[in-house]
Amino acid sequence: MNIDPAITELEPEMKRWRHHLHAHPELGFEVHATARFVADLLRSWGIETHEGVGRTGVVGVLRGGSAGPSIGIRADMDALPMTEARALPHASRQPGRMHACGHDGHTVMLLGAAHALARDGGFSGTVNLIFQPAEEGQGGAMAMLADGLFPRFPCDAVYALHNSERPLGEVAVHDGTVAAAADRFDIVIHGRGGHAATPHLTIDPLPIAARLLLDIEALPGRLTNVISPAVVTVGSFHAGEAFNTIPDTARLGGTVRCFDQTVRRQLEREIIGRAKAIATMHGATAAVNYESPFAPTVNSPQHAAIVAKVAEKVVGAHRLVRNPDMEMGSEDFSFMLEQKSGCYFLLGQADEAHAAAAHDPDYDFNDALLPIGASIWVALARHCLPS
Numbered sequence: 001m002n003i004d005p006a007i008t009e010l011e012p013e014m015k016r017w018r019h020h021l022h023a024h025p026e027l028g029f030e031v032h033a034t035a036r037f038v039a040d041l042l043r044s045w046g047i048e049t050h051e052g053v054g055r056t057g058v059v060g061v062l063r064g065g066s067a068g069p070s071i072g073i074r075a076d077m078d079a080l081p082m083t084e085a086r087a088l089p090h091a092s093r094q095p096g097r098m099h100a101c102g103h104d105g106h107t108v109m110l111l112g113a114a115h116a117l118a119r120d121g122g123f124s125g126t127v128n129l130i131f132q133p134a135e136e137g138q139g140g141a142m143a144m145l146a147d148g149l150f151p152r153f154p155c156d157a158v159y160a161l162h163n164s165e166r167p168l169g170e171v172a173v174h175d176g177t178v179a180a181a182a183d184r185f186d187i188v189i190h191g192r193g194g195h196a197a198t199p200h201l202t203i204d205p206l207p208i209a210a211r212l213l214l215d216i217e218a219l220p221g222r223l224t225n226v227i228s229p230a231v232v233t234v235g236s237f238h239a240g241e242a243f244n245t246i247p248d249t250a251r252l253g254g255t256v257r258c259f260d261q262t263v264r265r266q267l268e269r270e271i272i273g274r275a276k277a278i279a280t281m282h283g284a285t286a287a288v289n290y291e292s293p294f295a296p297t298v299n300s301p302q303h304a305a306i307v308a309k310v311a312e313k314v315v316g317a318h319r320l321v322r323n324p325d326m327e328m329g330s331e332d333f334s335f336m337l338e339q340k341s342g343c344y345f346l347l348g349q350a351d352e353a354h355a356a357a358a359h360d361p362d363y364d365f366n367d368a369l370l371p372i373g374a375s376i377w378v379a380l381a382r383h384c385l386p387s
């Protein structure tokens with residue numbers, strides 16, 4: 001490992017920040033204390049700091065010795081609505097809230113890099129430090145974009161990382177698509193309830209919903225080309241209370257995952273269309289709510305090559321993995337990558353004490369990753385913005 005000396009010096013402090021954030025997790029856009037913690041630190045290092053970008057986002061503007069191009073580096077700040085299982089000394093003090101995706105670590109890695117770059121410089125142009133709320137499906141990236149993120153803080157390219165289940169220190173860089181789009185749908189079939197003994201007097205929504213479930217889960221590979229992977233899963237199905245009563249409504253909730261925008265739009269159209277058609281066919285109606293909180297995350301090969309080159313210098317060639325399988329998980333940095341070229345890469349954190357995957361109640365971010373990620377950000381800034 002080739003850790004930046006300023007980062008090595010800062011490591012004990014980074015660990016303390018991480019444990020503080022981990023113990024005080026906040027959800028969605030309500031990351032008020034976390035945003036304040038970030039903004040206070042940035043200001044204490046003399047960095048121009050903007051709060052309230054996209055409600056609770058923070059942007060630090062770090063200017064180098066002379067004018068030049070600019071990059072954006074994004075970290076996410078929000079936690080998950082779940083209860084931590086392990087009794088760690090820095091475990092969450094808030095039952096029902098937990099940093100189970102490692103966003104506490106992402107935030108601290110970017111803070112560490114900001115501190116080193118603010119103190120030691122070694123770059124020209126501008127590094128925009130983007131601290132985002134509400135990554136876990138509530139649209140934080142979109143909120144920052146809608147609040148003028150890029151017009152206000154111009155970036156020639158944007159970068160982000162996520163910890164992963166790969167071995168500690170392994171960096172995975174994709175030249176194109178990294179992570180799937182994830183859509184969410186909620187369908188209510190409105191029929192007409194009645195006695196189970198006289199179904200002919202009702203419009204039973206259950207068999208309609210059941211037909212619809214079988215129909216839409218079969219769309220990938222039948223409607224869409226198997227060459228382009230896609231999954232439709234109905235994860236919730238609710239109808240009725242009593243064994244001898246036909247209810248008025250049945251409700252289906254599910255998700256669509258795929259890597260291609262054309263496939264994505266095709267599946268959206270078909271799910272909505274089939275819900276309405278199958279309901280109509282049986283004399284019922286369907287109300288469909290369809291949301292797209294995550295686009296496919298797609299890197300530019302040029303910026304992926306830059307990250308690979310920089311990361312290799314930090315972690316060594318034997319820890320660099322190029323173009324592994326795409327991730328079925330999703331990331332809302334995808335919306336920033338739709339507007340600016342850049343690269344989102346994965347940083348492995350698994351060792352014996354950190355075997356649990358993200359979103360597992362046993363998960364904890366691996367502190368050994370803090371200096372590695374921060375060093376990659378410092379090296380990337382100096383590489384992209386040479387002084």
Ligand SMILES: [Zn+2]
Pocket residue numbers: 100101136358359
């Ligand atoms: Zn997550």
Ligand SMILES: [Zn+2]
Pocket residue numbers: 101102103135162
């Ligand atoms: Zn995450």
